[in-house]
Amino acid sequence: MIYAAVLVGLFFLLYVQTLYFRRLGLRSLAYVCYFSTDELSEGDSVQVVELVSNHRRTPVPWLKSELAVSPHLRFLGASSSHTDRLQLVSGIFSLHAHHQLRREWRVVATRFGRQGISKALLVSTDLLGRLTLSTAIPVGASITVLPRPYVAEEFPWDQRQLFGELAIHRRYIPDPFMPAGVLPYTGYEPIRDIHWFFSAMQQELMVRDYQDSTSQSVTVILNMEKRTIMDRFASTNL
Numbered sequence: 001m002i003y004a005a006v007l008v009g010l011f012f013l014l015y016v017q018t019l020y021f022r023r024l025g026l027r028s029l030a031y032v033c034y035f036s037t038d039e040l041s042e043g044d045s046v047q048v049v050e051l052v053s054n055h056r057r058t059p060v061p062w063l064k065s066e067l068a069v070s071p072h073l074r075f076l077g078a079s080s081s082h083t084d085r086l087q088l089v090s091g092i093f094s095l096h097a098h099h100q101l102r103r104e105w106r107v108v109a110t111r112f113g114r115q116g117i118s119k120a121l122l123v124s125t126d127l128l129g130r131l132t133l134s135t136a137i138p139v140g141a142s143i144t145v146l147p148r149p150y151v152a153e154e155f156p157w158d159q160r161q162l163f164g165e166l167a168i169h170r171r172y173i174p175d176p177f178m179p180a181g182v183l184p185y186t187g188y189e190p191i192r193d194i195h196w197f198f199s200a201m202q203q204e205l206m207v208r209d210y211q212d213s214t215s216q217s218v219t220v221i222l223n224m225e226k227r228t229i230m231d232r233f234a235s236t237n238l
Contacts, residue, residue, distance in 0.1 A: 026122055026135045028056035033067065033120055035143045042112045042148040048075070048105040048141075054095040063093040066121040067139070072111035109145040116142030174210035183209045 029052065036047035054060050067089040069075070071082055080089045093101055109115060123134045182198050185205035198206040 033139045039144045041146045050103040053100040060095040064123040068118045070115040074108045076106045112145045112147045178211040180209045180211045
């Protein structure tokens, strides 16, 4: 009879704790995930912080958090699964009653753009592991990843090398009907080319710059022959 009473008591405790965890669920857990900064450059690292709080009197023996992260954020030392558009990063927690845990991930941004964490899936069990509880929490944490800074030593060409098209002077006199921009006054330009409006804006004298016109209005033909064709016909007839 004693063994039967013990078994009945164990089954009763098992039923009570299962009912308790099923009704309570994960409502007494608070979860926060955020980045330690709002902006970084491509290739730099940032801290991702997970903060989990247990506000109930019973412990949480096992809690799994699964983050839905951009695939261009690499979590160092984490177990993850990748797809073309999504990355799932998993972590395990164990909390006592009225306990709070903080976890920091070191994350490297591998591509510039707006990267972030969309949501977190929390999975837990009861004290004996017979009941599985899960809930999805929207995170909405994002970070701006800037392009990699320019390094002069890594640039393959000389900075003084010319790129693209370069306008050259083909005439000695510029065409006043083809403006090319505004330049600072050097003292050699005529006074009529001073742009007074831009000079007032820049607080210094600015002059108009003109392109060279390539339109041809007059053609000069010079005949270098000593005898003309008509002279040949005239000598033959004689």
